[in-house]
Amino acid sequence: MDWIQITFLAIIQGLTEFLPISSSGHLILIPQLFGWQDQGLAFDVAVHIGTLSAVLLYFRQDVWLMTRDWTTSLVTRQPTSNSRLAWWVIFATLPAVIFGFIINNGLEEALRDPLIIAATTIGFGALLWWSDVKGKRIRDEHSLSFKDILIIGFAQALALIPGTSRSGITITAALMVGLTREAAARFSFLLSIPIILGAGLLKLKDLLDSAHHVQWDAMIGGVILSGLTAYAVIALFLKWINSIGMAPFAWYRFILGAVLIALFI
Template sequence: MDWLQAIIIALIQGVTEFLPISSSAHLLFPSLLLGWPDQGLTFDVAVHLGSLLAVVIYLRSDLNAMVLGLWQWHQEKRLNQQATLALMLIVATLPAVFFGLVLKGWIQVNAREIWVVAVTTLVFGLLLGWADWRSRRQYQMATMSWRHTLCIGLAQALALLPGTSRSGITMTAALMLGYTREAAARFSFLMSIPVIIAASSLMALELATTKVAIVWAPMLIAFVVSFASAWLCIVLFMQVISRMGMWPFVVYRIVLGAGLCWLILPILN
């Protein structure tokens, strides 16, 4: 992989990781349009770590509060609001971990077709628009219940289907449950942290068991580009949804899904 490919793919990953538009759908385009090969495990680890650092820095106040809450719970033997939120994040992550372990092989064989990505991009994009339109938007993250946490966690498991968008489906679920756009987005970002850590750890473990030579310069570039683009997208996304809602991303997903359908027509024929 040359430097230009590393920069472009890391930029795609960073821009799409936290937006409700499906990173897997976008990562198809370099291979479909330019014939670029798969970037490999080392590159995947680098871009995921860059995205992880971006969301951790953005949410550092929330994370610090949860760590302090857990410490106070340990000291006072009394569960507090921030410790409860930290426990809720663990519960919300469990469905994705369980179904990921159970269905990983089936998904890799049956659900990584381009037409699957095109369909999920369209269907779940329209569902996001419906949820944003119908949501009561009356709950804040501080009022998150265990039942709602489990519902959003189960929704996150659907993101195992390529094209669904992890952030998109979790925000959709939160909006359907009546949370504000900002609360839905913030909780979705928090949920991404254990998921990215788990995915990066598995990839790093797999990488450690192989004898692949690592070229560090493109990996460092990928890490920096992924970090910078992911952080900027999170900041801009929160500003956009407070003014315009989710509809710019709904429209974009419809266009993207239609574009994928157009690209696969020659393959189907």
């Protein structure tokens, strides 16, 4: 990989990991547009580390309080709002983990067809817009119930279908159960931590098992660039989301889906 490709792909990954616009759609489209070869497993590991570092750094206070109260509650049996939120993140992650193991037989690769990605990009973009318009937007993430968590958790499992967007579908589900835009985004970002960590560890295992040459400058560059970009995205998204809403992201998804259809039909 040259530094133009390293820089561009790392920034795109940092942008699309947390915005509700489907990272898989971009990662299919961009190499096609520029005639690039696949970036490889090592680079995938690097950008996962970068985006994980960004979300952990931004939510470091929340993660510390959730971890502290969750650990304490195991001993005292006295739950707090932070320990409950930690449990909700754990429970909402389980459906994606279970379904991930079920379809880890090549089905996910079979679904990486550009036209399938185009359809899910457009369809789930419309659902995101609808949930933003129809959602009550009156609750925060600490008010979630177990029923709400099941809805959000099973919605996150749908993100195993390329083009869905993990952040997009979890924000959609959170809006549907009445969370505010900011609360929906915050919970989606917290929920990304175990998912990104798990995906990164699986990719790292595959990397260690492979005999591929590791381009260490690309790895380090990918970590730094994707991390800085993702941190800025999280901060700006949470700052502006209440005023701009989900419509711009839905329209962007419609355009991206149309471009994919035009290129691959």
